[in-house]
Amino acid sequence: MTGEEWSDLAVGMEQRSRLLNALLADLYGSQMAIRQGWLPPELIYAHPGFLHACHQSLPEGCRWLIFHGVDLARGPDGLFRVYGDRTQSPSGAGYTLENRIILARALPRLYRDAPFRRLASFLETERATLAGLARHNPEDPHVVLLTPGPNSPVYFEHAYLANYLSLSLVEGEDLVVRDGRVWLKTLGGLRPVDVILRLVFDNFCDPLELRGDSLLGIPGLLQAARGGHIAIANAIGSGIVENPGLAAFLPLLCQQLLGEALKLPSLPTWWCGTPDARSHVL
DSSP, X not given: OOHHHHHHHHHHHHHHHHHHHHHHHHHTTTOHHHHTTSSOHHHHHTSTTOOGGGTTOSOTTOOSOSOOEEEEEEXXXXXXXXXXXXXXXXXXXXXXXXXXXXXXXXXXXXXXXXXXXXXXXXXXXXXXXXXXXXXXXXXXXXXXXXXXXXXXXXXXXXXXXXXXXXXXXXXXXXXXXXXXXXEEEETTEEEEOXXXXXXXXXXXXXXXXXXXXXXXXXXXXXXHHHTTSOEEESOTTGGGXXXXXXXGXXXXXXXXXXXSOOSSOBSOOOOTXXXXXXXXXX
16 A cells, blocks of 8 residues: 555545544434435434434533544455444554554564554544543543453453553443542542543443443443533444444435535445335345
């Protein structure tokens, strides 16, 4: 992959992130996309990723999408297309960092001479972005990384990232909601938490309002988010934009929500809920 190819991809992915953030804000807010007929209601309401409890769960001005993973494939024509979006718990940054470190040790000359884009600036931006989300104590915010625990297949990355970014690595049982705020249980008592880097899937985050049998979440977390007392990256409910059926409507949504043409196409997709698309597929 050339630097020029990567630059074009970066522009397309940046636009896609802005589009999905705008779509999340609309779906959990005014729902103009459904009211105006840009999206069929059944595509959203019948999908398990749409969480009714998350309606208007973010204070005004907050972003739904902070981190976004994009699955790409290059077709026979040489063009890249998106075949998946990861918004609930996007992984990869920690593995990439560890791969770079191994490469630098095993093949130092190759690593030194190769025209890589270094990862340090990205990870420093990640750290600064998380700290900038804090509404309480912005000068010295307490940021934690919420993981499902050692039984998760990507726990290595969670632990590695938390160590590199100097974040507290926590599980659901380490946190508690009191007086509308989230606190970390420590030997010295409760310590307030300002920002959560969430790597637990949506449904498991709050057993009080979402999946009641979850042992991975924190009871009352959604209420704390509604009150603006905790910032969560990504916001709970963001899994709805992982719905592959949205791919058929993204070009229209990009025009309507951003006023731009979609730069990075998805795999060809048809929504069989309409007669014309269904006839084409059949």
